[in-house]
Every structure is written in structure tokens, then in C-alpha cells.
Amino acid sequence: MINLFSGFSWHAGLVDLPWWGYLLAGFVLTHITIISVTVFLHRHQAHRALDLHPAISHFFRFWLWLTTGTVTREWVAVHRKHHARCETPDDPHSPQTRGIRTVLWRGAELYRAEAGIAETLEKYGHATPDDWLERHLYARHSMLGIALMLLIDYLLFGFFGVALWAVQMVWIPFWAAGVINGIGHWWGYRNYETPDASRNIAWFGFLVGGEELHNNHHAFASSARFSMRRWEFDFGWGYIRLLQALGLARVKKLAPRPRIVAGKERVDMDTVKAVVMARFHVMADYAREVLWPVLRQECRRGECRKGLRMTRRLLVRDPETMDERSRGLLEGMLARFSDLRTAYQYREQLQQIWQRSAASHEALRQSLQDWCQRAEATGVRALQEFARRLRGYSLQPAL
Secondary structure, three states: OOEEEEEEEOOOEEEEOOHHHHHHHHHHHHHHHHHHHHHHHHHHHHOOOEEEOHHHHHHHHHHHHHHOOOOHHHHHHHHHHHHHOOOOOOOOOOHHHHOHHHHHHHHHHHHHHHHOOHHHHHHHOOOOOOOHHHHHHHOOOHHHHHHHHHHHHHHHHOHHHHHHHHHHHHHHHHHHHHHHHHHHHOOOEOOOOOOOOOOEOOOOHHHHOOOOEHHHHHHOOOOOOOOOOOOOOOHHHHHHHHHHHOOOEEEOOOOOOEEEOOOOOOOOHHHHHHHHHOHHHHHHHHHHHHHHHHHHHHHHHHOOHHHHHHHHHHHOOOHHHOOHHHHHHHHHHHHHOHHHHHHHHHHHHHHHHHOOOOOOHHHHHHHHHHHHHHHHOOOOHHHHHHHHHHOOEEEOOOO
């Protein structure tokens, strides 16, 4: 039985709960914190993917002050630098340069070290809250909120409240600073071949609010929604939609999604816009519709099933990120199978089109049209069919 406010006890607090009640309370408290991080700090403040009503925005800021002591400007600056310098020695928390154990177990230390660098805050911490409360309370007395949360937890739950407070204090440092920043760049699956090592980790989404879909986020950093496949669920996006329905949020940016317009025979500017803006989708389609079917066909002819899975991964990786063994295996497969080599070369040529940042729109359109014509002339069936469909690419409405 739950006896609410039946009298304060120095060891049990004001609220007496059964054992499962404390577990539920711990989950609710930490869940509010992770939603505050992913919706307010990450998607709203760092990437400006949505606008929040001032009331809900301040609630998130106040809650984070209570439960993490996070200073908005510091968190945003460190995260923006992570995107700007990803997987380089200047990345504040890349396991590729600092080691997975360091980031996993000492991620919070790496965050605090980077947050203490004035140059990082000046360069990357712009357009964050700078009102009286931020200057005189939240930023100046960040530890006061944590102490106040300890007092609240103790008054409510007694000694169990102190344990809940301890869980709250390690929740974000472990899951966000350690697991997402560490494992999210080390282990998992990739929907998109981004130039970094980001990965999706799908099995604990309810614990981290959608942040586990890290590769999706790095592919489309300014998108308010992280889920891309039908079976992926973004808890943070669910809360954003709820806030939107209540008039407390407005989505500004979503990942571009291409659609195919049937009957188009020539590349137009709409095609160019879709291919350039949704290039990660295009390359994922290319791997699924061209590279892997051609690989399977070649392997049926040449009996190479043993290296099939490894070759699938190597075909979509940047050669610069491969070790000598992997590069040698890929080169051997490409030298052995002419159709696969052709498909791989055309993938590289397609990527080069949108990398020409100085080219005019008309030059891009002509380059894409030429690529489609040459691809259709290769005689590689999967490549020919993809080139015909590519002419019909267009951007579908965001919502």
C-alpha cells in the first residue's frame, strides 16, 4: 500500500512505497532527465531542429540543473565540436582516437575537460540561454541544483531517496557520455555510410530516448527525428510529437526523404536537389540495389561465399578507414569480378558529383545526366535499372 504524506520519517521519508514503487520512481526520474537531454539540449539547443515553448524549454533547463548540473552552453559547445571535428584528435570524445575504454568509463571527465576550454565555448556555444537565471543561478551555481535534488529525494523517500539520487547522478554520465559517445562510435549497425564511425544501437531505446540511433543522427544531424527504418523507434520523437500536439513545440527540420516519380526520363533540377540533399539515402539505395545484388551474382559464378559478408561491408566503406588486410581483400575481389568492379567505380563517381561544391546547379545536373547515361551503357543490369530510377528521384514532403 502507498501511504502518501503520512508523516515524515527520518529513514523512510514522506512517501512509503513498495520495492517496485522505488524502481518505478527511479525510472520515471531518469526518463525525464534523458528526455530533457535529447529534446532540449540535443535537438532544440545544439541543432535547432525544433522550437520549444518558453515554458517547456525552461522546465527542461530547470530539471537538468536539478538532476545533472548541466550548463546548457557547455553541453551544446562540446557537442557541436564533436560534430565539427568528429573522429579527429580534436573530437572531445571519440573512441577512435581516445580508445573505447576511456570514453565508456571516463566520458564525463572528457566532457568536463572540454567544457573548461574557453575557446570551445566561444566558438561553439553561441545562441544558448543567456538570461538572468542562467548567468546568476544555473551556470554560476550548477552544483546547487544537484544538492537540492538530494534534499528532495531524501525528504520524499528517505534512505531509498539517497539511493535514487545516486542513480540519477550516474545516469547521464554513463548512458550519454559513456555509452552513446563510446559504443555509438564503436559497435552496432549502420544505415548510412557517414564519414565518421557512428553506429546505431537499437536494443535500449527506452533508456536513452532515441539517442541510440546515432548513425542516423550523424547522417542527418539537423533532423528532429532520429528513426529512419520502420522498425526503429525514437522515443524522443514521440515526445516531440506530443508537445507539438499540445502547441508546445514546432518542428523545423527533418531528414530529407527521396521518392521516385514514375515516367521521368531526364535529370532535372528537382532530381539534383533530391540526390544532393538525400545523398545518404541514395548511397544506401545504391548498396542495396546495385552493389549487393552484383556481389551475390558474381559469387554464385565464382564460389566466393566465404568472404561474402566481409566484402559487403567493405564495398560501402571509405578505403581511407580500412587497414591493409581489408583493403587487400577488397582490391582482390574487385580485380577478380569485372561487374563488381564496374559497380564499385560508378559508386565512387556518383559520390564525386555532389562533392563538387563549387559547381553550378546546371553543371551538377549535366554531370548527373551523364552519369546515368554511362551507367545504362555498362551492361550491368542492376546498375542500369538504378540509373533509370535515379532520374525519377524527388524530395517528398517532410511531414
